[in-house]
Amino acid sequence: MIEIAIDITLRQDAFTLTVRDTASVEVLGLFGPSGSGKTSLLEAIAGIRTPDSGEIRIGGRTLFSSAQRSNLPARERRIGYVPQDSLLFPNLDVKGNITYGAQGADLDALVEILDLSALLGRRVATLSGGEKQRVALARALMTRPSILLLDEPLAGVDRERRDLILPYILRIRRELHVPLIYVTHDRSELDTIADRVLLLDRGVSSVA
Amino acid sequence: MLMTTPIRFLLSGLTVLVALNAPVAAQPTGLVVSVAASVYDALEEISGLYRATTGVTVSLNPGGSNTLARQIVEGAKAGLFISADARQMDVVEKAGRVVAGTRTRLLTNELALVVPSDAKALTIERLLRGEVNRLALGEPGSVPAGVYARAWLEHEGAWSRLESKVIPFPTVTAVLTAVESGRVDAGIVYRTDAMRSKSVRTIGHISSTQHRYLDISYPAAVIAGPSEAEARRFLQFLMGTAARAVFDRRGFGKP
Amino acid sequence: MSAETWAIARFTVLMASIATSLVLPPAIAIGWLLARKDFPGKTLLETIVSLPLVLPPVASGLLLLWFFGRRSPVGRALDAVGIEIIFTWKAVVIAMVVISFPLVARSVRAGIEQVDRRFEDIAATLGASPFRILRTITLPLASRGIAAGAVLGFSRALGEFGATIMIAGAIPGRTRTLAVGIYTLVETGREEAAWSLLLISALLAFGAIYVSNRLVGQRGGL
Numbered sequence: 027m028i029e030i031a032i033d034i035t036l037r038q039d040a041f042t043l044t045v046r047d048t049a050s051v052e053v054l055g056l057f058g059p060s061g062s063g064k065t066s067l068l069e070a071i072a073g074i075r076t077p078d079s080g081e082i083r084i085g086g087r088t089l090f091s092s093a094q095r096s097n098l099p100a101r102e103r104r105i106g107y108v109p110q111d112s113l114l115f116p117n118l119d120v121k122g123n124i125t126y127g128a129q130g131a132d133l134d135a136l137v138e139i140l141d142l143s144a145l146l147g148r149r150v151a152t153l154s155g156g157e158k159q160r161v162a163l164a165r166a167l168m169t170r171p172s173i174l175l176l177d178e179p180l181a182g183v184d185r186e187r188r189d190l191i192l193p194y195i196l197r198i199r200r201e202l203h204v205p206l207i208y209v210t211h212d213r214s215e216l217d218t219i220a221d222r223v224l225l226l227d228r229g230v231s232s233v234a
Numbered sequence: 235m236l237m238t239t240p241i242r243f244l245l246s247g248l249t250v251l252v253a254l255n256a257p258v259a260a261q262p263t264g265l266v267v268s269v270a271a272s273v274y275d276a277l278e279e280i281s282g283l284y285r286a287t288t289g290v291t292v293s294l295n296p297g298g299s300n301t302l303a304r305q306i307v308e309g310a311k312a313g314l315f316i317s318a319d320a321r322q323m324d325v326v327e328k329a330g331r332v333v334a335g336t337r338t339r340l341l342t343n344e345l346a347l348v349v350p351s352d353a354k355a356l357t358i359e360r361l362l363r364g365e366v367n368r369l370a371l372g373e374p375g376s377v378p379a380g381v382y383a384r385a386w387l388e389h390e391g392a393w394s395r396l397e398s399k400v401i402p403f404p405t406v407t408a409v410l411t412a413v414e415s416g417r418v419d420a421g422i423v424y425r426t427d428a429m430r431s432k433s434v435r436t437i438g439h440i441s442s443t444q445h446r447y448l449d450i451s452y453p454a455a456v457i458a459g460p461s462e463a464e465a466r467r468f469l470q471f472l473m474g475t476a477a478r479a480v481f482d483r484r485g486f487g488k489p
Numbered sequence: 490m491s492a493e494t495w496a497i498a499r500f501t502v503l504m505a506s507i508a509t510s511l512v513l514p515p516a517i518a519i520g521w522l523l524a525r526k527d528f529p530g531k532t533l534l535e536t537i538v539s540l541p542l543v544l545p546p547v548a549s550g551l552l553l554l555w556f557f558g559r560r561s562p563v564g565r566a567l568d569a570v571g572i573e574i575i576f577t578w579k580a581v582v583i584a585m586v587v588i589s590f591p592l593v594a595r596s597v598r599a600g601i602e603q604v605d606r607r608f609e610d611i612a613a614t615l616g617a618s619p620f621r622i623l624r625t626i627t628l629p630l631a632s633r634g635i636a637a638g639a640v641l642g643f644s645r646a647l648g649e650f651g652a653t654i655m656i657a658g659a660i661p662g663r664t665r666t667l668a669v670g671i672y673t674l675v676e677t678g679r680e681e682a683a684w685s686l687l688l689i690s691a692l693l694a695f696g697a698i699y700v701s702n703r704l705v706g707q708r709g710g711l
Contacts, residue, residue, distance in 0.1 A: 074610040100613040107614040113607055117629040126625075127615025169615055244636045247700070251506040266576060266660060274677040295576065295658040296673050304551070305658065308558030309568070310575045407676050430678045 027052055028173055028205040034080030034090070036070055038063060041229040053199065055220030056209040057234060062226040064209045065110065068175045071207070072107040073100030085172050106166030106174040106204070110181055112158040114150040120161050121146045127169040136164045139197050156191055163198065173205045174198070180215060195219070265464040266311065268295045268302040270318035270378075272406065272424055273341065273452060276484045277316070280477045284468065287476075292468055298405075299378060306331050306457055313461030314469060316340060316454045319378040323453040336456035340472060342487035343450045345382055345440040346428040350416045358438040361420060362387075364395040370412040370421035373402045379409075382450050383422040386440050389447060410434065424450075426485040441487070451489065490685055493661070498689045501666040504578065505646035508585035512593050512642055517635065520597025521623065525606075541652075542591040549587055550655025557583075557656065580657035581664050585646035593642035600634020601627060636704045644697040648690070667693075 029050045036043040043063040056064050069075040071082060073089065076097060082090040084105070089098045114123045120142065125133065137143050140160045145153065153161065159179055166174060180191055196219065198204060208219060216223050225234040269277045274296040281292040295302070295312060303322035306312055307329040315332075317323045326332055349356050356366065372380030380402065387393040401418055403409045406427050413421040414433045421434075428436045442448050454472065456465040471477055478488075519538060523531070541549045557574040558564045567574060574580050604627055612622045628635070650668035657664035659673045667690045674683035 069610075072610075072614050074614065100610070101616045101618065103614070105614060107611065109607065109611065113605075113611050115608060115612070115626060115630075117626070126612070127617065129616065165615065244639055244704075248506050248510055251502055266658075268658070271673070271676045274673075275679075293660045293663060295660045296677055297654065297659060301655065305554065305575065305655070308554045308560060308575070309564060310554075310558075310658070311573065312576070405676055407678060410678075427678065 028085045029083070030054055030085075030173075030207070031081070031083040032067075032071070034070060034077035034082060036063075036066055036075070036077040038066060038229065043067060043229040045224075045226070045231040047224055047231060047233070049222050051205065051221045053206045053208055053220045053222075055216035055223035055234075056207060056226060057213055057216055057223055058211065058226030060211055063229045064211075064226055065177055067226070068107065068177050068207065068209060072105050072175060073098060073103045074107075087172075104169070104172045106169060106171030108159070108162045108166050108174065108176050108179060110177045112155075112162035114153075114158055114161055114165070116150050118150070119146075120148050120150065120153070123150065123161055124164045124168055126165060129169045131168045131170045133168065136167055139201060140164050140194055159191060160194060163194065167198065167202065167204065171204065173207065176206055176208045178210055179208070180210070180212070192218070264291055264293060265313045265461045265468060266293045266295055267314040267316065267465075267468065268297065268306060268310070268312040269316045270299045270302070270452065271296050272318050272343070272379075272426060273316055273486070275430075276426075276480055276486065279480050280472065283476055283480070284471055288467075288471075290464070290468075300376065311459050311461070312457055313459060313465035314454065315457055316452055318452055319381070320449065320451065320453055323455060326455070326457070331457050333456040333458050333462060336466070336469065338454055338469070338473070339451050339489035340454040341452040341481055342442060342489060343452070343485075344425040344442070344487060345379065345386065345422055345448075345450065346425040346436045347420060347422055347438045347440070348410070348413050348428050348431075348434040348436050349420045350413055351433050351435050353416070353419065353435070356420055356437055358440075361396075362390050362392040364392065364399075366396070366399060366419040368401055368418040368420075369396055369399050370401050370403060370409045370418040372406050372409055372423070373404055374400070377404065377406065378450075379406050379422065379424050379427075382448055386445060386448060389445065429485045452486075490689070494685045494689060496662070497665055497667055497670050497686060498693070500578075501647060501668075502693070504581045504666065505585055505643050508582045508589060508646045509593075509639055509643045511582070512586050512590050513635075513639055516590060516593035516638070516642070517597050517628070520594045520635075520638075521601055521627070523594070524598045524601035525627075538594050539591050541587050542595075546588055546649065546651025547655060550584065550652035553580075553583065553587060553652060553656045575656050576658045576660065576664060578657075578664060581653055581666060584652040584656055585649050588649050588652055589642035589645045592645055593638045596638025596641055597631070597635050600631035600638065603634060604630040633704055637701055640697055640701045640704065644694065644701075647693055647697070 027050050031048040033046045043066055045067055058064055066075060070077050077090060079092040088096060089103055140163060142160060142164055145157060145161065179195060199206060208216065210216060223234040225232050274294065277294055281294060285291050299317045299319045299322040302315060303317065303325045306315055306326050315326060323337065347358060347361060371383050374380040374384040384393060387396060403412060406423050409421045409423050410427055410431050412418045414431060425439055428434060442450055454469060456462060456469060523535060555561055556563055559568060574583065608626050608630065609622050612626050648668050650672060653666060654669050659665050659669045667686050671683045671686045
């Protein structure tokens, strides 16, 4: 369980993102059509983007507050971010990617949970979409984040293989107890996993 | 992680290049003589004689007289300056770089009217009457040979007639090449330049003795600096008989 | 190929190598700054960096001549401590550095701009400091562009003539590079000697193009 308190506005090209929610959850689902601002919200939480105003508090820590003029840089937020394209570093191999931000997490355990032992010496360009996602998950988890942000984790994987990825995410939740914010445009993915779902429609959030 | 393949390749390449060539960086020191391009050849031969007789090696820096003068004015450590143009020596003198009393007329030269070796007959008189289509000159505003050529033509009253037919070139070599290739009917260069070229014919000379208003001379002067003593010695040698023989053979006139 | 020709060629290559080594670190720093940061005066910096590219090399040479000459404070200070620049090999390197710097900086900038900033963002979320990100992600991913820029700068330095002749002169054995040598030999009426210098220059140019293509066309690794 982690307390997530978000109250921000963030101007985009097409609309202004306004998100207001406070909840204690293990998995917060974020659902909305593409272009509704889901990625921007994750980027704001991760510290890659700065909201125009408002406040973000995760687990009792204030990550951003325009009132207090505080904005914790991304590298200090202890937030794991798995972006939509996985964005593995092309100049490092799989093991290099996974251990890039290592903060004392158990590499062997992660490799075991995510079935990565066969991939460790491989170059990133040779991986399939699903394999890249798993490596990206391991990379984020090696930093022992307080919360994990997943941006459309199944988007880069074809339908038949989706069921191969979801179990890994569930395993992470079960065995590592890392809270998740899970973003998707496919409502059905959230049924199995989310405690609470936030709907994002043209930049405005509401509880679903 | 920064040592990716391209970077590694690059660094090892640079290291190899530097290592293979490091000994080359050992540099000779000593007297540097800034010398106008048209006298460079002669100076090379003479400095060879100088080394044979005295064991002293003199470094020569050839160039356009205006560039050489500019360098000296800005403090370049040349010990001796031989200019193709009195104006440039004046510039250096005005800037206070010349050691007093050392400026001397080292050489004189003549202009030569040249035509392509297979060209039809042309004479100076016909040139002055305007009977050419294209006349190659060094840039009449800046190249010494061109400046003198223009002065001569103006004095003869032929400039207005010929001005539209003049094709200016930035260097004397370019003038010679233009004449050699037949792209122009005639050109005016130094006598010493014409002697170098095998494929032009000289059909006349224009000298200071006949035309007293033309002072086609090469001033030389010692430049203030650490090489002053050596420069004086070398200048003496340049005015001596051995050097004079070299200058004569190459077509330069006495001062 | 006479011994003198080889000596001039080796001298030129050595000077260009030293110049390129000197240019790379500041070019990488400035290239990164222009690629990734916005700040007041950025346009001014861009203009200053591009100046040697826009000015005729002879003009750059004149500025350098004044800068290191006896009439400028820098020139006088160097003279006071006994450091000679004009008419020495150092002037050759300086001319090459000044002329090639904009080319290398621009290539570095382009190379870094091509690196997806999201990689840098992700690295930040993984706890890396800005310097670590630069060292481990940005520069390695831009290394092909940086290396190609270095080859470009090296080639330009090899062929540099206008500024070199102004501050270094054409003294054989001391400051005469291939390009300066070709010009001088032609100017003093010795074209035959110039041909062998020209041949070596052409060979070096081919070599540089070959290396550049290898770098740009390289697959894998990154």
